[in-house]
Amino acid sequence: MTDSEALRKLIESKGLKMKFVADYLGLSAYGLQLKVDNRQEFKTSEVAALCELLEINSLMTKEEIFFAKKDDLKSLMA
Secondary structure (H helix, E strand, O other): OOOHHHHHHHHHHOOOOHHHHHHHHOOOHHHHHHHHOOOOOOOHHHHHHHHHHOOOOOHHHHHHHHOOOOOOHHHHHO
16 A cells, blocks of 8 residues: 555655656556555556656665555455
């Protein structure tokens, strides 16, 4: 599960617009929004491209943003 707030803040801190990020990933703005809002999952290649674009070099930061733990009942039962 993506930490939506952290990802949005990082994109903003780099001075990038969501439309630019979507184009960079080959997605529509709506497609990116679905992934940022956790309605669809990022592909591995998209995570790699975002890490490159956003200069995420730390594995810990990458995991915190893109592999945040879910806080819902369904994930607790898995």
